[in-house]
Structures are given as C-alpha cells and as structure tokens.
Amino acid sequence: MATLNPPLAAPGSGVGRSVLRRLGESSALPILAVVAVLILVWYAGAVLLNWQTEGDRLVSAGAPYTGLDHVLATWSAKRPVLPAPHQIAVELWTSIATVRPTSPRSLLFHAWVTLSSTLVGFAIGTGLGILLAVGIVHSRVLDKSLMPWIIASQTVPILAVAPMVIVVLGNLQITGLLPKAVISTYLSFFPVTVGMLKGLRSPDVMHLDLMHTYSASRAQILGKLRLPAALPFLFASMKVAIAAALVGAIVAELPTGAVAGLGARLLAGSYYGQTAMIWAALVAASVMAGLLVWIVGRAEQIVLRRTGGRA
Structure with missing residues (x-):
C-alpha cells in the first residue's frame, strides 16, 4: 500500500513557535x-x-x-506637572546627543561628575566595611563596642548629615569631589560591613575545628576559609552599597548649590520649572545605578568562577 505523505507545515510556523517559546522562557x-x-x-x-x-x-x-x-x-x-515619557526621551536625546559631552549643558558631563564621587565613596566604603567586619569577627571587644554604633549611624537621616559634613569639610578647605565621596562612603559602608560580617561567620563549626586541628593561625583561617565563604555575601552587599553610594553622591550635591552633577541638574530643573529636565536626570541616575549593579554582578561571576565558588 502507498504511504500517505504527512501534511506540510505552514512556512515559518516552526520558527514562530520557537521564537515565542524562547520569549516565554x-x-x-x-x-x-x-x-x-x-x-x-x-x-x-x-x-x-x-x-x-x-x-x-x-x-x-x-x-x-x-x-x-x-x-x-x-x-x-x-x-508640565508630569511630563509624558516621550518628552523625557526628547530631553534625554537633546542633552546627550546634541551637546558636546564636556559641555555643562550635557547630561553626560553631569553624570560623570556624580559617577566620580560615587565610585570614590564606594571604594572607600567597601574597604572600610571589609576592615570593620574582619576586626569585629576577630575581636569580641570590637563586636560589643563598634557594632551598636555602626547600626546607630544609619538611624540619622542622610539629609541631616550631608549639610553638616559639607560645611565642616568646607571650613577645612576641603571641597570638590571628596565631601560628596564622604557622604557616599557613609551610606555604602554599612551594607558591606553587615554582609561581610555575616559571610565571615558563615563557615561551619566543623570546618573551623578542622582548621584548628591543623594548628592554622587566624590569618590562615581568614584567608583559606572565612574569606572564600564570605565572597557571595560580600558581592551581594556590594550591589546594595553601589546603589546607596550613588544616592549619597546625588544627595550631597543638593545642599551645596553644586553647579555640576545630577543633583545640580535636579536643582536647575526645579529652579526653572523644567520638570522634563528633572525627570531626565532621574532616568539617567536610574540607568547608571542599574549599570553599576550589573558590573558588580559580572565581577561576582568572574571572581566566584575563578575561586571555585558558585557563579
């Protein structure tokens, strides 16, 4: 008997289903x-x-x-009281694509000013947080004395701290990037300290006892056991810290009457009633925060892959 050929599928139907399946997954x-x-x-x-x-x-x-x-x-x-999305898109295009990046009218110029203080504050805050966590995990005195003050420091509103820090450092003739970096440090060191401390204390008691049976020193336990175990906690806290550092940099620009930075862009928009300018600066800050968190996430994958952890 002659076999019947199966009906031909509609052209492109398999490709379309595959694309829809991939989008759904x-x-x-x-x-x-x-x-x-x-x-x-x-x-x-x-x-x-x-x-x-x-x-x-x-x-x-x-x-x-x-x-x-x-x-x-x-x-x-x-x-407008609330600009439409396309108005914000036009403002972004105008302030990015039609102006030289080095011009004070360019949003890229203001974003770079804010990014500089953010990265400096984040680096200082991360280093400070790691040092505090290492000290606390090895000293019961530091744990009892420092930890309550570290927690209490975050109960003070940043809007109250920023003007005082700016004024004090200004009287000491310290201006420019460093005062804003100090505010970023203030917001970023806390999550790193808490996350790193949790990670350093995460190894099992059995692993610690095993290191003690090998007569390992504190430095060896720290380098071979505690630090590798703390890496996932550290990077998770760094993602929070980098976003907090950006917020600190923007907030630090508000009470100083800064002429550069995303905070200055927000002030200029409020002074002249240009809400599209305000929202464009907010969108730029959101995009910057997302990119910074993504970069920290990529760094986490690379480090954990090379150290044998779970990427």
Whole structure:
C-alpha cells in the first residue's frame, strides 16, 4: 500500500513557535510587559496631572477644541506637572546627543561628575566595611563596642548629615569631589560591613575545628576559609552599597548649590520649572545605578568562577 505523505507545515510556523517559546522562557517578555504597563500608566498620569493647567490654557486661547485636543495638549505641555515619557526621551536625546559631552549643558558631563564621587565613596566604603567586619569577627571587644554604633549611624537621616559634613569639610578647605565621596562612603559602608560580617561567620563549626586541628593561625583561617565563604555575601552587599553610594553622591550635591552633577541638574530643573529636565536626570541616575549593579554582578561571576565558588 502507498504511504500517505504527512501534511506540510505552514512556512515559518516552526520558527514562530520557537521564537515565542524562547520569549516565554526568558525574562525579557515579563520585563517588556511591565515596562509597557508602566508607560501606559505614565501617559494616563500625565493626562490627569496636566489636565487642569492645559484646560485653562486652551480656554484662555479662545479657540474651540475637542477632548482629544485636550488630551494631546497634556502630552505636549511646555511646563508640565508630569511630563509624558516621550518628552523625557526628547530631553534625554537633546542633552546627550546634541551637546558636546564636556559641555555643562550635557547630561553626560553631569553624570560623570556624580559617577566620580560615587565610585570614590564606594571604594572607600567597601574597604572600610571589609576592615570593620574582619576586626569585629576577630575581636569580641570590637563586636560589643563598634557594632551598636555602626547600626546607630544609619538611624540619622542622610539629609541631616550631608549639610553638616559639607560645611565642616568646607571650613577645612576641603571641597570638590571628596565631601560628596564622604557622604557616599557613609551610606555604602554599612551594607558591606553587615554582609561581610555575616559571610565571615558563615563557615561551619566543623570546618573551623578542622582548621584548628591543623594548628592554622587566624590569618590562615581568614584567608583559606572565612574569606572564600564570605565572597557571595560580600558581592551581594556590594550591589546594595553601589546603589546607596550613588544616592549619597546625588544627595550631597543638593545642599551645596553644586553647579555640576545630577543633583545640580535636579536643582536647575526645579529652579526653572523644567520638570522634563528633572525627570531626565532621574532616568539617567536610574540607568547608571542599574549599570553599576550589573558590573558588580559580572565581577561576582568572574571572581566566584575563578575561586571555585558558585557563579
């Protein structure tokens, strides 16, 4: 008997299903869905918050208008209460692509100023946090004396600390990047200290007893057991610390009347009523924070892979 040939599949159907399957299995589709919902909510919020002011402007113009004209006016207002997403995109493009990166009008220039103090403060805070954790884990006196003060230091609002630090360092003729880095250090050392301390104390008692039976010194236990065990905790806390350092750098620019940095960009936008400029600076800060956390995550994968840990 002649065998019947199976029906041919529709061209491209297998490829389409494969693409849809990959999108469903990856995290890209949920992220895109959330972003789309946020954009729609943002446009709706722009309509609600700008409705009254744009309605008054249309009435004062005296020309007839429809509801659609009113909605479109809320998305194209010159001084909106809440700018629409496309207005923020235009501001980002204007302040990044149409201006020299070294110009004070460039958002890249201000982002670099903030990034510099963020990285310096993060480096100092990370080093300080690691040293404090190592000292606390090896000294009961430091544990009882320092740890309560470390915790208490984070109960003081950063908005209260920043002006005092800036004024004191200014009287000592210390200006520029360092005062902002000090604020970043203040916010970033705490998560590193707590995370590193947790990691240094994470080895099992059996492993510690085994090292003691080999007559290992404190330095050997630290280098061969405690530090490798603490690496995952350290990088997890560094992701929090790098974002906190960025917040500290921006906050430190606010009470000083700084002329450069994302904080200065926020102040300039508030002074001149340019809400699109304010939101563009906030978006730039968010993107910068995401990139910094991603870089720390990549560094974590490389270090853990080379040290035999779980990447």
